[in-house]
Each structure stands twice: as structure tokens, then as C-alpha cells.
Amino acid sequence: MTALLEMRGIVKCFGTLRANDGIDLDVQAGQILGLLGENGSGKSTLMKILFGMQRPDAGTIAFKGRELSDHSPRAAMAAGITMIHQHFMLIEAMTVVENVMLGWPEAGDILQTATMETRIREASQRFGLDLDPRARIASLPLGRRQRVEILKAILRETELLILDEPTSNLAPTEVADLLSILRRLKEEGKGIVFITHKLPEVLEVCDEVVVLRDGRVTGRAPVADVTRGQLAEMMVGRTISTTRAHQAPELGPVRLAARDLVSPGLEPLSFEIRGGEILGIAGVDGNGQIELVETLAGLRRMHGGSIHLDGQDITGASVARRVRAGMAYMPADRAATGLVRSMTVAENLMLRDSRKPPYSAHGVLQPGAGVAKAESLIASYDIRASGPSAIVSRLSGGNQQKIVVARELDRGPAVLIAHQAAWGLDPGATRFVLDRVIALRDAGAAVLYVSSELEEVMTISDRIAVMAGGGFAGVVPHDEADMRQIGLWMSGRAA
Numbered sequence: 001m002t003a004l005l006e007m008r009g010i011v012k013c014f015g016t017l018r019a020n021d022g023i024d025l026d027v028q029a030g031q032i033l034g035l036l037g038e039n040g041s042g043k044s045t046l047m048k049i050l051f052g053m054q055r056p057d058a059g060t061i062a063f064k065g066r067e068l069s070d071h072s073p074r075a076a077m078a079a080g081i082t083m084i085h086q087h088f089m090l091i092e093a094m095t096v097v098e099n100v101m102l103g104w105p106e107a108g109d110i111l112q113t114a115t116m117e118t119r120i121r122e123a124s125q126r127f128g129l130d131l132d133p134r135a136r137i138a139s140l141p142l143g144r145r146q147r148v149e150i151l152k153a154i155l156r157e158t159e160l161l162i163l164d165e166p167t168s169n170l171a172p173t174e175v176a177d178l179l180s181i182l183r184r185l186k187e188e189g190k191g192i193v194f195i196t197h198k199l200p201e202v203l204e205v206c207d208e209v210v211v212l213r214d215g216r217v218t219g220r221a222p223v224a225d226v227t228r229g230q231l232a233e234m235m236v237g238r239t240i241s242t243t244r245a246h247q248a249p250e251l252g253p254v255r256l257a258a259r260d261l262v263s264p265g266l267e268p269l270s271f272e273i274r275g276g277e278i279l280g281i282a283g284v285d286g287n288g289q290i291e292l293v294e295t296l297a298g299l300r301r302m303h304g305g306s307i308h309l310d311g312q313d314i315t316g317a318s319v320a321r322r323v324r325a326g327m328a329y330m331p332a333d334r335a336a337t338g339l340v341r342s343m344t345v346a347e348n349l350m351l352r353d354s355r356k357p358p359y360s361a362h363g364v365l366q367p368g369a370g371v372a373k374a375e376s377l378i379a380s381y382d383i384r385a386s387g388p389s390a391i392v393s394r395l396s397g398g399n400q401q402k403i404v405v406a407r408e409l410d411r412g413p414a415v416l417i418a419h420q421a422a423w424g425l426d427p428g429a430t431r432f433v434l435d436r437v438i439a440l441r442d443a444g445a446a447v448l449y450v451s452s453e454l455e456e457v458m459t460i461s462d463r464i465a466v467m468a469g470g471g472f473a474g475v476v477p478h479d480e481a482d483m484r485q486i487g488l489w490m491s492g493r494a495a
């Protein structure tokens with residue numbers, strides 16, 4: 001039996017970096033292949049080559065026995081390959097059916113909207129997409145928008161579907177729905193390449209895994225034969241500790257105090273965090289987390305309440321004043337507020353401190369100082385980039401996130417507000433970041449750690465609060481946490 005896809009000896013260099021260094025990859029019809037690997041190991045690059053977004057320096061691609069070379073994404077789609085990007089290519093003001101018909105080869109007069117609506121309903125039914133053809137994209141949550149992209153692929157009679165970290169932005173129920181849609185696609189004989197850092201998802205849905213490291217295949221195995229620990233080890237070449245960090249020996253005075261915070265989407269909310277303490281916020285995304293962290297960071301207007309940092313009233317303070325008072329902030333949406341992607345690694349690393357020495361002297365920017373500092377952060381945070389002058393948008397997703405983490409932690413803040421700090425990070429890098437946050441706590445900082453990944457919150461927190469409906473459904477010290485009760489709080493029900 002010939003494979004649906006055969007990639008052989010794929011090489012791709014960026015300057016001296018070999019992002020893909022002789023990769024062979026096969027996908028069969030009716031197979032879900034998990035593509036794993038550390039941040040910067042070459043996964044997205046390999047898939048962009050397959051989809052015709054980048055040219056390989058060497059190697060061949062055969063799809064259904066036919067060679068694909070020098071192809072564009074349009075040619076890849078015509079051949080039966082679709083790649084679903086993290087940022088969806090949908091027009092929000094238009095409906096599902098209008099988006100599907102955009103760029104449809106025989107759209108317009110020949111294919112009537114009504115016919116298309118019927119086809120959408122059928123496909124939606126068959127694959128469990130639960131999509132109304134007349135719904136406006138703007139009214140759909142992220143998980144549904146992603147399904148519109150999958151719908152487009154199905155209607156185009158795609159035979160190979162590439163999904164690059166499709167679950168990063170999804171709520172847990174949306175993830176479960178996506179995985180069951182992938183299973184249906186597989187049953188219908190589609191081939192799927194699924195990139196994710198979340199090992200439980202791999203174990204749940206994939207048939208086979210291929211692991212990349214430094215641009216090469218370092219592991220290949222049927223999923224039935226491997227455990228989660230083995231997968232992690234194949235990725236990073238060592239085992240990753242999952243043990244919990246013990247509470248800091250001594251709690252200091254209250255460093256962050258929020259009293260009766262009110263803003264749109266937030267109920268009156270009060271809490272205190274002491275020096276040497278991590279308050280973890282668990283909960284399904286969209287329950288007030290964004291409102292809370294942005295209010296604390298000074299990005300949202302409050303309607304009532306007060307915020308004190310080390311006793312200083314920062315309720316109405318500007319972002320810059322909060323930073324000067326010792327606050328660090330890692331936003332969930334790094335593309336919007338965490339990074340300037342068109343700038344260099346060094347520039348992004350000094351973004352917050354560019355007016356202070358050593359980056360600036362007598363009002364004049366000192367680029368040399370920034371570069372030296374950047375080099376040391378690149379080394380200590382293992383940021384895979386060609387150097388301080390690399391443009392951030394060219395870095396792999398996880399390595400972009402490491403820049404935000406390095407910048408905010410390195411400032412040695414009194415208070416850290418971290419929102420989805422491990423977003424897109426591989427398991428090793430996630431553990432590294434958790435350990436650095438714990439070290440910051442041990443040095444006496446107060447930390448608010450907000451994440452929709454319950455496991456992360458449980459690993460890192462000294463106290464856990466669960467957000468539901470804009471308020472805390474419950475708060476509990478780590479050692480008294482009962483998973484059943486946390487689950488109930490997360491679902492918005494009282495225990």
C-alpha cells in the first residue's frame with residue numbers, strides 16, 4: 001500500500017540554522033499522526049513546506065503517488081491538502097456560508113447559496129460540527145470558528161488535513177469536541193497531521209507519533225506502545241519532573257491587595273497575595289480571567305475598588321507607574337500586547353526598561369547594552385534564535401513566548417501577574433518556566449498565576465482560586481484541594 005503522503009529527505013536552512021535536517025514523514029489515509037517536538041524543533045517549518053508556504057532546500061514530496069514541487073498553497077489545496085492556521089482566515093462580518101463560498105472555484109451563478117447551505121448542513125451533521133450556515137462568524141466562539149475552517153476543508157474534499165497547535169486557544173469542552181471531529185474525519189479515510197504539546201491529547205487521538213529534535217526525526221512509534229513519560233523523554237531526551245514545588249518556608253507581608261474590584265465582567269472581587277506566595281487561578285477561559293489580569297495591569301478602567309502594591313495605592317496608576325512600583329505582567333495574547341513581532345529579540349527584551357540604564361544614558365539609547373543583556377537572556381532562557389538581532393516574527397511560537405517570560409521575570413518584580421505563561425511551550429520549557437516562577441516566589445515575590453491548564457495551576461500554586469462567572473467560585477490552600485470540588489467550581493456550580 002502506498003502512503004497518502006511521503007516526504008523524503010526534507011532540508012530547510014535559515015542562514016546557518018538547519019530547521020529541517022533530512023526529515024522523512026509518511027501519513028496514511030485514515031491515520032492521525034501526532035507531530036511532536038520541542039519549541040523550535042522544526043514542526044511548523046515542515047508543515048509550511050508541505051503546504052507550499054516555504055520552499056525546501058532539498059527533499060521530495062509525493063502526495064497520492066504524485067510529486068509535489070515548487071507548489072503554492074493554492075496548488076496544495078487543489079491536490080487535496082489543507083492547513084488550518086492558528087489565526088483563522090475568516091471574515092467576521094460574513095456568515096458561515098458566505099465564508100465557505102469565498103474563493104470557491106465555481107462560486108456565484110453556478111453554485112447557488114441554497115445548495116451550499118444544504119451541503120453545509122449535511123457535512124455539519126456527518127462530522128458533528130454543529131454549525132448553522134447562516135450564523136455570522138463574529139457571533140461564534142473560537143472553537144466554532146475553527147470548525148468553519150474544518151468545514152471548508154471537508155467541502156473542498158481535502159484528503160490530508162494539517163492542524164498546527166489547534167487546541168492552544170480552546171476551552172476543555174471545545175478540545176474534546178475537536179478530538180471527536182478528528183476521529184470522524186479519520187473514519188472517513190482522511191489523513192491528519194496533528195501538532196500539539198499536550199501529551200494527553202496525543203495519547204487520546206493519535207495512531208502514531210513522530211518526534212522531531214533539532215530538525216531531525218528522533219522518535220517514531222505507534223501510540224499504543226508508548227506512555228506519557230516516554231513521549232516526554234523522546235521529545236527532550238530526559239524525564240521531566242512533575243513534582244510539586246513546596247511552599248516557600250515563610251510568608252512575607254501582603255504585597256498585592258485587591259479590594260472590591262469591579263469592572264465590566266468582574267463581580268466585586270477581593271484577595272491578597274503575600275510575599276513568597278503563588279495564588280493560582282484556575283477556571284474555564286472566559287470567566288473573567290482577562291478582565292481580572294487587565295484590571296490589575298492597568299489596561300482596563302475600573303468602576304470601583306482599590307489595588308495596593310506593597311502598601312502603595314496603584315488603583316488609578318498608569319501601566320508605567322505600576323511597572324516602576326514593581327509589577328510585571330505576562331499577557332495571554334503575546335501577539336497583541338506582549339511583543340512587537342516586527343522588532344528584534346533584543347528590542348523586545350528591553351521593551352519595558354528602554355528608558356533606564358544601562359539601556360539608556362542621559363536620554364540616549366545604548367543599543368550595545370541591550371545586545372549584551374539579550375545575549376545573556378537568550379542563553380539562560382534557552383531562546384532558540386539566530387541571535388539578539390533576529391526578528392521576533394521569525395521565531396517559532398514557543399520561542400516567542402520565552403521572550404515575554406524572560407523579559408518579565410528578569411526584572412525581579414515584587415508582584416508578577418502571569419496569564420497563560422506556558423502558552424505554546426513544550427513540556428520541558430513549561431517546567432522550566434514554572435521553576436523560574438517558583439524561584440521568584442522563593443525570593444519573596446507575590447505571584448498571581450492564571451491558566452486554563454488545571455494541571456499547571458495545581459503544580460505551581462500555594463493557594464488555588466477558581467473563577468466562574470466573573471468571581472471566585474472558591475479559594476482553597478493547595479494541600480486541602482479536592483479535585484472533585486474544583487471541578488464543580490469550574491462548572492460554575494456550588495459544591
Ligand SMILES: Nc1ncnc2c1ncn2[C@@H]1O[C@H](COP(=O)(O)OP(=O)(O)OP(=O)(O)O)[C@@H](O)[C@H]1O
Pocket residue numbers: 014017019037038039040041042043044045046384385386394395396397398399424
Ligand atoms: N522565516 C524564518 N526565518 C528564520 N528562521 C526561521 C524562520 N522560520 C523558522 N525559523 C527557525 O526555524 C526553527 C524551527 O522553527 P519552527 O517554527 O519550525 O519550530 P516549531 O517546531 O514549530 O516550534 P514551536 O513548538 O515553538 O512552534 C526555529 O529555530 C525558528 O527560529
Ligand SMILES: [Mg+2]
Pocket residue numbers: 043044045164396397398
Ligand atoms: Mg510551531
